[in-house]
Amino acid sequence: MSIADNLARVKSALPDDVTLVAVSKTKPQSDILEAYNAGQRIFGENKVQEMVSKWEQLPQDIEWHMIGHLQRNKVKYMAPFVALVHGVDSERLLLEIDKQAQKHDRIISCLLQVHIGQEQTKFGLDANELMALAQKVKSGGFPNIKIKGLMGMATFTTNEAQVSTEFRSLKLHFENLKEILPDMDTLSMGMSGDYKLAIDEGSTMVRIGSSIFGARNYPV
C-alpha cells in the first residue's frame, strides 16, 4: 500500500470533525511530500531539529505540530513557525514558549499534556498541577500563549477497556477545565493503535504515524 492509500484509509475512518496529524518523525521528506500531494497539510514531529529542517525544505503551507517531549532550550528554534505544541507539561516550559512567542510577535497555540497512562515514564501533569496551571493561564500569566486544549497518551497495552478508561478520564479533565478556560476546543488523543477507541471517547485530534507511513526503523 502506498502512503496515499494509507492516508485515504485512515481518513475514511475519521469523523469529519476529527483533525488528523500525520506523524512523520524519522521519515524522509519524500514520504511527507507524498502525503502532502495527497492533500495532507498537518504533520507532527517529536524532535525540534528535525522539524526545523523539514520546515525549511518543505512547502510553506504545512502546519507543523510538535508532539514530543520538549526541552526548554530548544523552544527558540521552532518559535517562528510551530502551529501547535502538544506536550506542555510544566509552567517553566510554558513560560519559555511565551517568552519566545513574544520575541517573534506571535501567539503560540499549546495543549497541556495530562498524565493518564500507567507508565511512570510517560510525561504529563496530574489533576492538581493541571488546575493550578490553568488558573495561571486564566489570570493572564502567559500573554503570548493560547491554550487550545489537552493532550494525553494511553498506556501501551492490548487491554482496550483500560485504554478506553484512560481516554475517558482525559475527556473528563477536558470538560472540567473548560469551566476555567472555556475557549478550549482541542482534545488530542489517539495514535495508530488506539485512535478508534480515542474517537469513541471524544477525541477531536488524532496523531497517526505508522498506519500512514509504515513502521519506523528505529525506536524514538
Ligand SMILES: *Cc1c(COP(=O)(O)O)cnc(C)c1O
Ligand atoms: C510517535 C507518536 C505518535 C504516533 O505513533 P504511531 O503509533 O506511529 O501512530 C503519536 N503521538 C506521539 C506523542 C508520538 O510520539
